[in-house]
Amino acid sequence: MFCPRCGKQLDPSSRFCAACGAPVGAAPPPPPPFTASKLFRPRQNRMIAGVCAAFAQEYGWDLTIVRIITAIVCLSGAGAFAYLIAWIIIPDEPYTVPSNGL
Template sequence: MFCTRCGSKLEPTARFCSSCGAPVASASSAYAPPSPPYTDGRLVRPRNNRMIAGVCAAFAQAYGWDVAIVRIVVAVLCLTGVSALAYVIAWIIIPEEPFAPLPPQN
């Protein structure tokens, strides 16, 4: 690799040019780790931390709500008969979280 300012040859691990002192844009510093695919705001029903079908946990996880508050609100609404049907519909519509990849075995 070469310095983008003066063109001097650089060590692959160099962070600054040894000739002109310009910072080196290395691939490692530009790399940003991707966020987990199922915690970035998508509405999925998590496989753990669920009470019935994970609908409350799905909304809490997707929007950053407290799952306990979501459950209380849903439970109160269920008493009125409004959200019981909505819960079943959400159960059907919201996809289940994909299986998390297994941790690497040593």
């Protein structure tokens, strides 16, 4: 066990670092895994894979309009391929873990 602030090795039972006084009892929360991009496919409002909902949510577009445009583009051929690519690339919405707020 090491102090998160100064890196000094500590007794595992200690709650504060003897060197700098930083609290060391609780492990720091892990960073959320999807901070790099907000673009993800929501678990609700899905028609097929949630790709339309992902873009609508990210850019504030109207979901119905996004779907209509997507349908038109997909019918033209290349759009269906683009949809599949987006389906693969865009991650699922992460499950939200309720915070106790300490």
